[in-house]
Amino acid sequence: MTEPSHLAAVRESYDTVAADYARRVPEPAELDPVSRAMLAAFAELTAPLGPVADLGCGPGKVTAHLAALGVPVSGVDVSPRMIELARAAYPELRFTVGSMTALDIADGELGGILAYYSTHHTPPQWLPTVFAEFHRTLAPGGRLMLAGHVGNGEHLRPTRAYGDHPVSYESHLLPPERIAELLHEAGLVVTTRVVQEPEGGGKRQSGTFLAYKPQ
Known part of the structure; x- marks a missing residue:
């Protein structure tokens, strides 16, 4: 499969910002109560189910948080530099370079998938491939937990981020209803949908979805 063109921009941008991103992104314990509760619920659901993949794991902070909650988890990220930082910070965990559009994971291997603020850089036309x-x-x-920025279909094109580094990725803020619809079309059953309004100077809504693959 030919690599989607947007992945090069995402990879290069996150390689560029990786060190500052790792310093600036909050620890899971510093997240708002609702976000912490959703991660705890996902951990409780998946801990008995077998391997869990944190897709778009970045520097591994959430991966390590799930591991501390008893989840058998590993991390995957498209940015080699992010994976280097994750391996250095959490050498006891497994981290690999990979893309959500073509996972190097066998059919039916996972008891759970976490996609935590990692799908909003995916152009909408590629989301069916990712969800498949x-x-x-x-x-x-x-079980699946997907969390990220949501909106009204707008595309954001920031030029600098995290320490004022130049970046070339885009963010695609789909309505929560559309994300739920795409998950359903991929054969996943959405059980929980939480939309949070921005707080503390934030500018964007966020959405969290819990879903499962039917027996």
Whole structure:
């Protein structure tokens, strides 16, 4: 499969900002109560189910948080520099370079998938491919937690981020209803949908979805 063109921009941008991103992104314990509760619920659901993949794991902070909650988790990210930082910070965990559009994971291998603020750089036309990969790699009964920025379909093109580094990725802020619809079309059953309004100077809504692959 030919690599989607947007991945080069995402990879290069996050390689560029990786060190500053790792310093600036909050620890999971510093997240708002709702976000912490959703991660705790996902951990409780997936801890008994087998391997869990944190897709778009960045520097591994959330991966390590899930591991501390008893989840058998590993991390995957498209940015080699992010993976280097994750391996250095959490040498006891497994981190690999990879893309959500073509996961190097066997059919039905996973008990759970976390996609935590990692799909909003995916152009909408590629989301069915990503969600099909989620469905393919989840075992029957396996759980998905997807969280990220949502909106009204706008595309954002920042030029600098995290320490004022130049970046070339885009963010695609789909309505929560559309994300739920695409998950359903991929064969996943959405059980929980939480939309949070921005707080503390934030500018964007966020949405969190819990879903499972039917038996």
